[in-house]
Amino acid sequence: xxxxxxxxxxxxxxxxxxVALAVTLTACGSGGGGSGxxxxxxxxxxxPSWHLSGxxxxxxxxxxxxxxxxxxxxxxxxNGAIYAEIAGFGPGTTTPMxxxxxxxxxxxxxxxxxxxxMTGPTVTxxxxxxxxxxxxxxxxxxxxxxxxxxxxxxxxGLATLARQVATEDGDVRAGNLAAARRDWLPAHxxxxxxxxxxxxxxNFDGEIDGRAxxxxxxxxKWTGFYRLEYGLWHGQSGKELAPxxxxxxxxxxxxxxxxxxxxxxxxxxxxxxHEIMENALEFQLTGxxxxxxxxxxxxxxxxISGTRELLSVLQPFLVTRYPGLPSVYSWxxxxxxxxxxxxxxxxxxxxxxxxxxxxxxxxxxxxGQALEGLAPIASITEPRNT
Numbered sequence: 123x124x125x126x127x128x129x130x131x132x133x134x135x136x137x138x139x140x141v142a143l144a145v146t147l148t149a150c151g152s153g154g155g156g157s158g159x160x161x162x163x164x165x166x167x168x169x170p171s172w173h174l175s176g177x178x179x180x181x182x183x184x185x186x187x188x189x190x191x192x193x194x195x196x197x198x199x200x201n202g203a204i205y206a207e208i209a210g211f212g213p214g215t216t217t218p219m220x221x222x223x224x225x226x227x228x229x230x231x232x233x234x235x236x237x238x239x240m241t242g243p244t245v246t247x248x249x250x251x252x253x254x255x256x257x258x259x260x261x262x263x264x265x266x267x268x269x270x271x272x273x274x275x276x277x278x279g280l281a282t283l284a285r286q287v288a289t290e291d292g293d294v295r296a297g298n299l300a301a302a303r304r305d306w307l308p309a310h311x312x313x314x315x316x317x318x319x320x321x322x323x324x325n326f327d328g329e330i331d332g333r334a335x336x337x338x339x340x341x342x343k344w345t346g347f348y349r350l351e352y353g354l355w356h357g358q359s360g361k362e363l364a365p366x367x368x369x370x371x372x373x374x375x376x377x378x379x380x381x382x383x384x385x386x387x388x389x390x391x392x393x394x395x396h397e398i399m400e401n402a403l404e405f406q407l408t409g410x411x412x413x414x415x416x417x418x419x420x421x422x423x424x425x426i427s428g429t430r431e432l433l434s435v436l437q438p439f440l441v442t443r444y445p446g447l448p449s450v451y452s453w454x455x456x457x458x459x460x461x462x463x464x465x466x467x468x469x470x471x472x473x474x475x476x477x478x479x480x481x482x483x484x485x486x487x488x489x490g491q492a493l494e495g496l497a498p499i500a501s502i503t504e505p506r507n508t
Contacts, residue, residue, distance in 0.1 A: 160216060161230075164188045168232035168242035174223060177251035181220045186211050192234030196221060199229040199244050203256035204506075224253025257443050259506040265388040268435050273386060275431060276319045280378045283312045287371045290350075294367035297360035302367070306354060307417050310347045314424035317401075318394035318432055322386045326377040330370065333411065345369050348413050355414025392503030395432045396496040398425050403489045409474035416473035419461050422489075426458055429496070436503055443502050450495035457488040 161169045164187045174180065184194055195207040196219060205228070206221040230242040286309035293302035313331055320327045330346045337344045339352055350370060353363045402425040405411045406418040433440070433450070440447050464472040464481070477485070 159183065160185045162187050163194055163211075163230070163232055163234075165190070165234050165237045168194070168240040169230045171243050173245055174228075174247055177223050177225055177247050177249060177253060179220065180223050181218045183216055184208060184211070184219055185216045186213055188234055189213050190235040190237075192232060192237070194219075195231045195233070197229055197231045197241070198256045199227055199241060201258060202231070203258045205254050205256045207501075222253040223247055225249040225251045226253075257502055260392075260439055260503050262388060262505040264439065265391060265503070265505050268391055269386050269388055272318060272391060272432070272435050273384075275435075276316050276386075277378075277381055279312055279316050280374070280381055283309060284371075284374050284378050286312060287367075287374045291367045291371040294350075294360055294363050299354060299360055299363075302350075302360075302363075303354050303415070306347070306351060307415065307420060310351070310417075311420060311424040313347065314421050315428040315431065317398035317425065317428040318390050319386055320394075321390055322384045323377060324384075326373055329373045330377070333405075334413070339413075346373070348411065351415050352413040388505045389500075391432065392436060393500040395429055395436070395499045396493060398429050398432075399489065399493055399496060401425070403486070403493065407474055407485060407489060412473060412475070416476075417471050418474045419464050419471050423458060423461050426454055426461075430454065433499075436499070439503055440499065444498065446495050446498065450492060453488055453492035453495055457485065457492055460485050460488055 160183045161172060162185045163169050169184075182196075186192070186194075191210065191212045193207060193209050194211055196205045197203060198205070205223075206219050208217050208219055211217060225247050227244055227246050229244045232240045232242070234240075286305065290302060290305045290309055293299070293305055310331075323330075328346075331348065332344065332346050333348055334341070334344050334352070339349075345366065347370065350363060350366050352358075353366060402422045406422045406425065409418055411421065412418045433447075460481070464477065466472065474482075
C-alpha cells in the first residue's frame with residue numbers, strides 16, 4: 123500500500139542538481155540581483171521585465187497577486203523545456219524558486235486557473251557557463267500509450283494472481299496448510315509487482331493487501347494476504363482460515379473482472395517508481411509487514427521487479443531526459459544481489475529481523491541510494507500542459 127506524495131516547489135534536473143538545490147542561497151529578482159526583490163505574477167501578466175547580472179545560483183522570490191492558484195515554470199522559451207517550477211502556487215503567497223542559472227535564454231511561464239497559459243519576457247544570460255539542465259516536459263498525450271502498456275501488464279499480473287489465489291483457496295479448503303504456506307508467497311509476490319496500480323484498485327487494495335495496523339490482528343474486518351499469512355504461521359486451523367482464503371479469492375476475482383474499466387492516473391506512472399521502493403524500505407526491510415512467514419526480503423525483490431517494469435515503460439522518455447538513469451539500475455542491481463544472498467537453500471528467507479548488522483546496513487544503504495536516484499523521475503515524467 124502506497125502513501126500519497128504532495129507536490130512542491132522542485133527543480134527539473136539531474137539527481138546531483140536536485141541535491142545541490144537544498145543549499146540556502148542569495149535572493150535575486152527583478153532589480154538585477156538585489157536581495158529581497160520580488161517578481162509579481164497574476165492573470166494579467168507572467169511577471170515583469172527582469173534581468174540577471176550573470177550566471178550562477180539564484181533564488182527568485184515569486185509573488186502570486188492573483189485570487190486563484192496555479193503553477194509557474196522557469197523555461198527555455200525556444201522549446202518549453204523546464205529549468206524549475208513552483209506547483210501549487212497559492213493566491214497571495216510568496217515562494218522562492220532556486221536554480222543554477224547558466225548561459226542561455228530564460229522566461230517564466232504561468233499556468234493559472236481559468237486563464238490561458240502565458241509566457242513572460244525573455245532574458246538572455248550571456249557567456250558559456252553551464253547551469254541546471256532544462257527538461258523537455260512530458261505531456262498527457264505522451265503518457266497515454268505508456269499507461270495503456272502498463273494497464274495491460276497489470277491485467278496479465280491480475281490474471282496470474284487469480285490463478286494463484288484459487289490454488290491457495292483450494293489448499294486451505296482441503297486442510298492442506300503446508301501447501302497453503304508454500305503457495306502463499308508466490309501469490310503475494312505477484313501482487314507486490316503491481317505497485318503503480320494500487321490507487322486504481324480502490325478499496326480492493328486494502329481488502330487484498332491491508333495491514334493490521336488500524337484494526338488489530340484479531341479484528342474480523344482484517345482481510346487479505348497479510349491476514350492469511352498471520353493465520354498460516356500462527357497455528358490457525360483450515361476451518362478458521364477457509365473464509366479468509368475465500369474472501370481473498372473473491373476480491374481478486376472481482377478486481378480482475380473490473381480491471382478493464384479502470385484507469386491508472388497518468389501521474390502515478392512516474393511517481394510510483396520512487397514510492398514502491400520507499401514503501402519497501404519502510405515496511406518490508408524493517409520487517410514491519412512480516413506476519414509470520416519471514417519473507418519481507420522476498421517481497422522487496424518483488425517491489426524491485428515492479429519498479430523495473432515502470433522504468434521499462436518510461437524508458438523512451440528517461441533515456442533522453444535523465445542522465446542519472448544508469449546509476450538507478452546499478453543500485454537496484456546491487457540491492458537485488460544483496461537480498462538474494464539471504465535466500466536459504468531450503469527456499470525460505472532470512473527474516474529482516476534476523477539480518478546481521480553488516481547485511482542490514484549494506485541493504486539499507488543500497489536501497490537508500492536507489493531511492494535517491496529514483497526521486498527525480500516523478501518530476502521529469504509528470505504530465506504537463508504546455
